[in-house]
Amino acid sequence: MPTSGTAAYRRGTRAALAALLCMAFAADAATGSALDPATEIAPFAREVAERHGLDAARVAAILGGARVLGNVLEAIQRPAESKPWRDYRPIFVTETRIARGVEFWREHADILSVASERFGVPEGIIVAIIGVETFYGSRAGNIRVLDALATLGFRYPRRSDFFRRELASFLVLGEREGLDVSAVAGSYAGAMGIPQFIPSSYLEYAVDFDGDGQRDLMGSVADAIGSVGAYLARHGWQRGGPIAVPARVNADAREAIVARGIKPHSALDELERRGVTPAEPLPAGGEAALIELDGDAGTEHWLGFTNFYVVTRYNHSSLYAMAVHQLAQAIAARRAAAGG
Numbered sequence: 361m362p363t364s365g366t367a368a369y370r371r372g373t374r375a376a377l378a379a380l381l382c383m384a385f386a387a388d389a390a391t392g393s394a395l396d397p398a399t400e401i402a403p404f405a406r407e408v409a410e411r412h413g414l415d416a417a418r419v420a421a422i423l424g425g426a427r428v429l430g431n432v433l434e435a436i437q438r439p440a441e442s443k444p445w446r447d448y449r450p451i452f453v454t455e456t457r458i459a460r461g462v463e464f465w466r467e468h469a470d471i472l473s474v475a476s477e478r479f480g481v482p483e484g485i486i487v488a489i490i491g492v493e494t495f496y497g498s499r500a501g502n503i504r505v506l507d508a509l510a511t512l513g514f515r516y517p518r519r520s521d522f523f524r525r526e527l528a529s530f531l532v533l534g535e536r537e538g539l540d541v542s543a544v545a546g547s548y549a550g551a552m553g554i555p556q557f558i559p560s561s562y563l564e565y566a567v568d569f570d571g572d573g574q575r576d577l578m579g580s581v582a583d584a585i586g587s588v589g590a591y592l593a594r595h596g597w598q599r600g601g602p603i604a605v606p607a608r609v610n611a612d613a614r615e616a617i618v619a620r621g622i623k624p625h626s627a628l629d630e631l632e633r634r635g636v637t638p639a640e641p642l643p644a645g646g647e648a649a650l651i652e653l654d655g656d657a658g659t660e661h662w663l664g665f666t667n668f669y670v671v672t673r674y675n676h677s678s679l680y681a682m683a684v685h686q687l688a689q690a691i692a693a694r695r696a697a698a699g700g
Contacts, residue, residue: 392427392428392429392507393427394426395424395428397420400423401420401423401424404419404513404527404528405417412531412532414535422506422531422542423506423510425506427504427507427511428507428511429507429511431548432503432511432512432548433515433516435548436548436549441679441680443679444654445653445654445660445682446655448679449655449679449686453683453690457492458687458690458691460496461491461496462691462700464487465484465487465691465695468585469700471581471586472585475569475588475589478586479590479592480597481589481592481599482688484688484689484691485592485671485685486585486588486589487688487691488684488687488688488691489588489671489674490555490588491691492683493551493554494553494554494555496554497581497584500545500554500556501548501552502545503547503548504544505530505544505550506527508548508549509527509559512550513527523550526558526560529558529560529562529563533563538574552578553584554578554580555588555591557577557591561591562575562577565587566590567590568586569582591674592670592673592674595673596666597667597670598665601646601667602642602665603668603671604651604663604664604665604668604685605642605663606638606661606662607650607663608639609636609637609650610636613634613636614652617636617649618652620649620650622649622651622678624647624648624664624669625649628642628644628647628663629644631648638663646665647665649668649669650662650663650664651664651668651678653679653682664678664681668681669681671684671685
């Protein structure tokens with residue numbers, strides 16, 4: 361199934377990651393601190409052994425090599441999603457990312473077509489997610505996943521339970537997929553590979569889409585494409601359904617409707633009765649939420665449908681989902697104009 365460019369892409373990705381790891385590990389060794397063997401490593405190792413059947417001594421040995429990184433704690437407290445839409449959009453919907461997205465689609469058109477047909481997710485959405493996450497696999501992260509998850513699991517009380525679960529999932533993933541958990545690099549939040557799956561998502565949703573018997577999100581573009589499609593499908597993507605459209609809003613109705621959140625909650629005819637009108641024709645029926653964004657020209661209002669909400673299951677932010685949606689539209693339009 362992979363195109364002829366996949367093998368070269370895989371080799372290039374691995375070489376780039378190896379170079380980045382060498383630099384990152386050298387810096388980490390000089391600045392990171394260790395977990396406490398008695399109060400942190402030993403209890404966690406016993407818990408992972410009991411819950412997941414891993415060897416406690418091996419878990420303890422792995423965690424003994426983990427480093428607590430200050431830059432991870434700094435990064436988790438200033439995510440891009442804290443920016444207003446007018447500042448967030450220019451990070452991801454750019455000329456360079458659009459042009460590279462068209463190239464990525466052309467290079468992997470066959471795989472994307474198969475994934476779209478199987479999972480019901482448009483090719484452009486899969487391309488855009490990979491484009492937003494890692495600039496099409498070229499920026500998959502240079503922090504050891506082990507260090508990121510250990511840091512956040514033991515030094516970030518606000519979400520320590522979540523990140524300890526992810527750390528446990530990462531260790532299980534290493535056993536099941538044959539990964540060297542001491543060498544896998546990713547983001548400051550422990551996401552990894554071309555599509556940036558966190559360990560629990562890797563375990564649950566990754567697919568072997570190139571048929572080589574391995575779910576390889578670090579090196580296989582085909583597996584990455586298939587896994588993005590599978591993830592969205594498993595979270596309820598509606599084949600052929602709308603994602604988001606601009607809306608005209610009666611100011612009196614706005615606050616109460618926006619406050620109901622981004623998960624679709626109201627029928628379109630009900631929203632129209634309350635002063636929310638789609639700016640373009642839509643099929644009758646269905647539910648939507650009212651999305652409010654702080655844009656360059658002032659407040660923007662959008663109707664977000666089930667598929668918009670599904671994208672937020674990848675990253676729980678309406679800014680992220682809108683960036684993916686608009687980047688996908690721009691890539692598809694550029695590709696169509698070029699006769700793709």
